[in-house]
Amino acid sequence: MSSTPAFVSRLVRLPLVDGDGGPVGRVQDVVLVPSGNDLRVLGFVAQFQRRHIFVNVARVAEIEPTGVRLRGGTVDMRPFQRREGERLAVADLFDTRVNEEFLTDLAIEPGPDQAFWYVTKAALGRRGPLRRRAPHVVPWPQVAPHFASSPEMAQVAELRDLHPADVVTRLQSLPLARRQQVMALLADEQVADLLEEMPEEEAVRLIETLDLDRAAHILEEMEPDDAVDLLADLEEGDRAELLTRMRPEESTPLRRLLAYDEDTAGGLMTPEPVVLAHTTTVAEALAQIRRRELPSELAAQVFVTQPPTSTPTGRYIGVVGFQRLLREAPSTTLEDCVNDTHEPVSPDLPLRDVAERLASYDLLAVPVCDHAGRLVGAVTVDDVLDHVLPDGWRRRVGRR
DSSP states (O other): OOOEEEHHHTTTOOEEEOOOEEEEEEEEEEEEEEETTOOOOOOOEEETTTTEEEEEEEEEEEETTTEEEEOOSSOOSBBBBOOTTTTIIIIIIIIITTTEEEEEEEEEOOOTTTSSEEEEEEEEEEEEHHHHHOEEEEEEEHGGGGGGGGTTTHHHHHHHHHHHHHHHHHHHHSOHHHHHHHHHHOOOOHHHHHHHHOOOOHHHHHHHHHOOOHHHHHHHSSSSHHHHHHHSSOOHHHHHHHHSSSOOHHHHHHHOOOOOOOOBBBOBBBOOOOEETTBBBHHHHHHTTOOOOOOOOHHHHEEEEEEEOSSSSEEEEEEEHHHHHHHHOOBBBGGGOOBBOOBBBBBBBBBBHHHHHHHHHOOSSSEOOOSBBBBEEEEEEEHHHHHHHHTTTHHHHHHH
């Protein structure tokens, strides 16, 4: 996705197209959520025929003057329903009074790590007797206090800058009530990072103290395999309620993972490896694995299938490692350089056998396919280590 700032007023009513250029709908608004002092972009509200649907910003490949293009995969056509804490740029924020001026536009762009998009600029203008005067653009922090959701924003910013391991250490030294207060000050994505770092029992205790809508938000920010581990430790009723409150495109993969035993390939796998169609070019594949938000073990290879490329995919074809991609001509298609010598594993393969497969072939990830030959996920070395090493091993290793 381009890193050029995009103004919301220029995005609305732009065509929304799929990866092949087929029409999906038109952008109607931008969904935002407070994240410390910032406003983070969750996605877009798009009009499809007579309904409004939600499109996660992670699904967006390019924002161009002519339209918004999505990555591969299907689009959830369920009607958009706003959740607590979410704000719509046009419907809620435009025309908000800021001192003697009014908010007329917002600019959004990716953060430093390219993983999330944020509001970075605001356009302010005065109103004349006949029309609005020409606006001027200011950095978002200059107007953020007018949109703050709580008076503790300075403390939020301080906590947000700490490494997750340091925040976990601080939380563990606090009484539970104080921990809850601190958690309330943190952005959802930071809480997700913390829950991934915490021992499972403590993570469960903390998630149970949150209101359901916020807990659903946070689970959506977690890596799917970590979110499933946490959900599996909750009471059945709480788990079902949280899944219901999550967006369908986020909850559906988790429901599939929960159907597997946690000590099998299906229970270990991530349902979101890099999956590309067999007709994809090497140049396009390299662009996909360059995304900074991708963990290194997933960026090391792409899994090749027939469409659709969202799990469960079309027929699994094979895998292409990044080193092979670097040696091929940019215009070469993946079907011409795929490696099909490493057989996929079944979802019910036990953890020990999965670990032996990874070790025997010196792999960073192994594909998991169902009985119909469709890719349903991939088990990485990281996934296996998370299950065979004691809780907190990441913090101990990372701080040495």
